[in-house]
Amino acid sequence: MSRVRVLVGTRKGAFILTADGQREQWEVSGPHFAGWEIYHVKGSPVNPDRIYASQNTGWFGQMMERSDDGGKTWEAVGNEFKYEGVPGTHKWYDGTQHPWEFKRIWHVEPSLTDPDTAYAGAEDAALFKTVDGGRTWQEFPSLRNVKGDLWQPGAGGMCVHTIVLDPKNTDRIFIAISAAGVFRSDDGGQTWKPVNQGLKSPWELPDPDAQVGHCVHRIGLHPSRPEVLFMQKHWDVMRSDNAGESWTEVSGDLPSDFGFPVQVHAHEPETIYVVPIKSDSEHFPPDAKLRVYRSRTGGNEWEALTKGLPQKDCYVNVLRDAMAVDSLEPCGVYFGTTGGQVYASAQSGDTWSPIVRDLPAVLSVEVQTLP
Amino acid sequence: MIRVTLPYHLRALVRVDGEVRLTLDGRATLGSVLDALEQDYPVLRGAIRDRLTLQRRPFVRFYACREDLSHESPDTVLPAAVIEGLEPFLIVGAMAGG
Numbered sequence: 260m261s262r263v264r265v266l267v268g269t270r271k272g273a274f275i276l277t278a279d280g281q282r283e284q285w286e287v288s289g290p291h292f293a294g295w296e297i298y299h300v301k302g303s304p305v306n307p308d309r310i311y312a313s314q315n316t317g318w319f320g321q322m323m324e325r326s327d328d329g330g331k332t333w334e335a336v337g338n339e340f341k342y343e344g345v346p347g348t349h350k351w352y353d354g355t356q357h358p359w360e361f362k363r364i365w366h367v368e369p370s371l372t373d374p375d376t377a378y379a380g381a382e383d384a385a386l387f388k389t390v391d392g393g394r395t396w397q398e399f400p401s402l403r404n405v406k407g408d409l410w411q412p413g414a415g416g417m418c419v420h421t422i423v424l425d426p427k428n429t430d431r432i433f434i435a436i437s438a439a440g441v442f443r444s445d446d447g448g449q450t451w452k453p454v455n456q457g458l459k460s461p462w463e464l465p466d467p468d469a470q471v472g473h474c475v476h477r478i479g480l481h482p483s484r485p486e487v488l489f490m491q492k493h494w495d496v497m498r499s500d501n502a503g504e505s506w507t508e509v510s511g512d513l514p515s516d517f518g519f520p521v522q523v524h525a526h527e528p529e530t531i532y533v534v535p536i537k538s539d540s541e542h543f544p545p546d547a548k549l550r551v552y553r554s555r556t557g558g559n560e561w562e563a564l565t566k567g568l569p570q571k572d573c574y575v576n577v578l579r580d581a582m583a584v585d586s587l588e589p590c591g592v593y594f595g596t597t598g599g600q601v602y603a604s605a606q607s608g609d610t611w612s613p614i615v616r617d618l619p620a621v622l623s624v625e626v627q628t629l630p
Numbered sequence: 631m632i633r634v635t636l637p638y639h640l641r642a643l644v645r646v647d648g649e650v651r652l653t654l655d656g657r658a659t660l661g662s663v664l665d666a667l668e669q670d671y672p673v674l675r676g677a678i679r680d681r682l683t684l685q686r687r688p689f690v691r692f693y694a695c696r697e698d699l700s701h702e703s704p705d706t707v708l709p710a711a712v713i714e715g716l717e718p719f720l721i722v723g724a725m726a727g728g
Contacts, residue, residue, distance in 0.1 A: 294639055318689040318723040319639055319677040335643055335673040339681060 268297035336393035368422035380419030413437035454503030509558020520582035567611035595621025661704025
């Protein structure tokens with residue numbers, strides 16, 4: 260029988276939640292790396308027992324750990340994330356130029372074909388790659404050349420927080436940066452172009468044709484149709500049907516189009532999920548009701564999914580990497596909150612129940628579907 | 631033999647429960663102890679001081695024999711009691727973060 264393994268990164272450690280295919284009875288292990296901020300934990304799709312975890316503290320900086328037995332034991336691997344050459348400067352909050360400074364790894368994306376290869380998204384924004392299982396990391400410096408002097412940190416920092424690998428074209432990589440936008444490489448990361456046409460950020464970017472500077476929160480795709488992208492932007496939910504060449508808004512009838520994660524159903528490429536948040540200054544659900552919104556039409560028409568979720572006095576947030584889907588039937592959907600709950604739905608979102616309620620603030624949720 | 635006490639997070643990182651013990655070839659200075667520590671535990675490179683500049687990370691402190699050595703030069707010779715193994719060299723995470 261299939262199993263699922265949910266990898267949870269929190270402000271104070273990582274947790275691993277496991278269940279059989281029914282997804283009703285859960286075992287919780289952790290905290291792994293107790294006390295460390297775990298921005299992201301993700302397993303290799305080629306070898307699910309190989310898992311990478313990005314850990315960080317303000318005291319001791321960035322570490323990267325790797326497990327080769329499904330999270331039972333871990334080994335510290337390489338933590339040297341060195342910008343190639345002179346990294347230069349980017350725009351600072353006050354409009355002046357500010358030097359690039361490494362702070363942390365937000366996201367680790369294992370290769371779809373090789374367990375020793377993985378990508379890491381950094382703050383200050385950069386993309387790194389390992390081909391030796393995380394022991395050494397090399398930057399793709401050409402990314403910073405794409406108008407990097409105009410990139411500016413969002414409130415959370417100037418980070419590569421999303422890395423999406425095209426399953427049909429191994430040379431194609433999408434990344435997203437707050438607050439610079441989406442960038443695409445068609446040659447394995449050697450060169451990059453901004454793909455932000457159609458995004459509108461009138462308050463921050465009066466120029467409607469601005470190629471960079473957009474505060475993209477998350478992008479996602481369905482593996483069967485990688486040219487179709489969905490995006491949760493700072494404000495607006497967007498879609499692109501041409502690999503990011505142009506974007507159209509699909510916020511439709513959402514109660515708020517601000518939010519962080521966006522996810523695509525494992526078996527229905529036009530079914531997507533977002534979690535509306537009231538605003539950029541009030542990071543909690545509208546009307547204090549925690550609602551996942553699902554569109555079965557690729558956007559514009561949305562339904563609230565509320566069964567099992569708190570519908571009063573709820574003031575948690577769901578961060579950009581804190582939502583994932585499994586590939587069982589029916590599709591399981593999972594998300595974690597800044598209040599420490601991890602909710603799961605084994606019915607594509609129709610009903611929800613908490614796996615755990617009292618973890619530290621959840622930064623990331625990933626799911627592995629195991630044989 | 632130099633005894634080094636690591637903070638909790640770094641003990642967990644190097645999988646050590648108690649003190650770390652180092653053998654130095656030359657003079658026992660602040661810098662040479664950190665060099666030896668990073669030699670024996672490469673995962674600590676970058677965690678205590680910057681990899682390139684070797685500057686102490688902002689929220690890391692060094693103590694020995696009730697003295698704060700955090701702002702001392704890397705060439706500072708450690709107290710005799712530390713060199714003789716009677717007292718540990720302490721690496722401490724600063725009180726920070728509220």
